[in-house]
Amino acid sequence: MERVAVLSDVHGNMTAFDAVLRDIDARGITTVLNLGDVVGKGPRGSAAIARSRERCALTVRGNWDDFLPRPETDRDEALQWWHDELTDDDHAWLLDLPLVHHIELSGRRIRLLHASAASVHVRVRFHHTPEEFAGMFAATELTGEGPEPTMVGYGDIHDTYVEVFEGRTLFNVGSVGNALDEPTAAYVVLEGEPGGDASAPFALQVVRVPYDVEAEIAVARDLGMPQLEKYAIELRTAVYRGLHAEQGLRADDV
Numbered sequence: 001m002e003r004v005a006v007l008s009d010v011h012g013n014m015t016a017f018d019a020v021l022r023d024i025d026a027r028g029i030t031t032v033l034n035l036g037d038v039v040g041k042g043p044r045g046s047a048a049i050a051r052s053r054e055r056c057a058l059t060v061r062g063n064w065d066d067f068l069p070r071p072e073t074d075r076d077e078a079l080q081w082w083h084d085e086l087t088d089d090d091h092a093w094l095l096d097l098p099l100v101h102h103i104e105l106s107g108r109r110i111r112l113l114h115a116s117a118a119s120v121h122v123r124v125r126f127h128h129t130p131e132e133f134a135g136m137f138a139a140t141e142l143t144g145e146g147p148e149p150t151m152v153g154y155g156d157i158h159d160t161y162v163e164v165f166e167g168r169t170l171f172n173v174g175s176v177g178n179a180l181d182e183p184t185a186a187y188v189v190l191e192g193e194p195g196g197d198a199s200a201p202f203a204l205q206v207v208r209v210p211y212d213v214e215a216e217i218a219v220a221r222d223l224g225m226p227q228l229e230k231y232a233i234e235l236r237t238a239v240y241r242g243l244h245a246e247q248g249l250r251a252d253d254v
Contacts, residue, residue, distance in 0.1 A: 001201070002105065002194050003027070006112065006173050007187035008035035008155025009062070012042030012082070013177025013235075014051070015219065016185040019211035020176050021055055029189065033101065035155040035173060036062025036114035039094065040082045041231065042177050043220040049090050061097035062114040062155065063121050069094050078226035100143050105192025106202035111149035115156040117142055126159050126172070133163070136170055153188065160186050160206050171204060183238045185209040221254060228254050 005024045010017045024032060034056040039045030041064070052059050067073050068083055069091035075083060086094075099120060100113045116122045116132075117140045124132050136152045139145055151169040159181045160174035174186030187207050193200035217232045225231070230241040232251040239249060 001191055002031070003029045004031045004033060004103065004105070004190045005029045005187055006033045006035065006153055006190060007176050008114070008173045009037040009158055009175035009178055010034070010042075010048045010052070011037055011064070011175070011177040012039055012045040012048050012085075013216055014042075014044045014047050015213075015216035016177045016209075016211045017048055017051055020185050020187055020209050021051070023207065023209045024187070027189070032056045033103075033112060034059040035112060035153070036060045036097070036120075037064045037155060038062065039086060039090075040064035040068055040079075041227075042216070043085075043223045043225040045082060046086050046090050048177075049086070049093060053093070058101050059097055060101055060112065060114055061094065061099055061120060065094040065097060066120050081226050102146070102149070103190075105190060105194060106196045106200040107198030108151050108192065108202060109147055109149045110151040110153060110190065111137070111143065112153050113142070114154060116154070117152075123156060124154070125157055126161050133165065133170060137168055153190075160188075162204060162206070169204070174206070178234060180234070180238050180240050182208070183213060183236060185211055217254060 032055055034052050038048045038052050103110050114120050116124045117136050117138055137148055153171050155173055158175035158178055160172055162171045173188040176185045179186055189205040191203040213235045220228055220231055229251045232254045233244050233249050234241055
């Protein structure tokens with residue numbers, strides 16, 4: 001049996017990333033796969049890239065990883081800050097990342113990508129249509145040809161879930177650095193027999209890792225990161241920034 005840790009959406013939050021990696025190490029797991037959005041929204045994108053290059057066997061490209069480095073991107077003050085925090089080598093590495101990765105465990109072909117089989121910029125939410133569910137398993141220009149997967153894992157929406165329908169499993173690994181379902185870091189452990197058939201045992205486990213949210217907010221403040229209040233509220237409450245005003249959420253102490 002082999003165990004693989006699958007994580008996503010670090011978003012420059014090194015406090016959470018290192019807490020998750022310590023938890024992975026404590027479980028004796030040696031293979032880590034990263035489903036993208038390493039950068040943006042948090043203060044230490046370049047450090048997150050360095051850690052991903054060091055610790056992750058493979059990283060796929062997320063939507064932030066795709067648009068932030070591109071010279072044609074129209075950037076406001078915040079986007080420019082997150083862009084400039086990265087090095088030229090960081091930009092090149094992000095744009096060279098693959099868009100999809102496949103593994104096989106216990107007779108299951110598992111497709112791993114950031115957002116959807118249609119595009120790194122097309123979102124499939126927790127509440128989705130049957131057509132969106134089926135589309136995650138389809139062969140597209142992004143995924144290439146090959147056997148249809150029996151499982152698809154992705155990130156992007158910062159919201160963990162597992163859905164099984166007609167023998168196919170769709171799962172979201174949640175977010176390490178910017179969770180929007182509960183204010184802890186999330187990742188998934190897959191366990192199965194490499195090259196084995198469907199008679200071999202298989203497991204999927206969602207793991208939640210508490211980390212020092214206030215320490216991460218302090219780093220962002222000390223580095224002068226834009227949109228600090230939105231970041232602080234999201235990390236403390238797991239409420240998406242577009243809902244802060246509606247819910248009367250403020251962070252006067254940042």
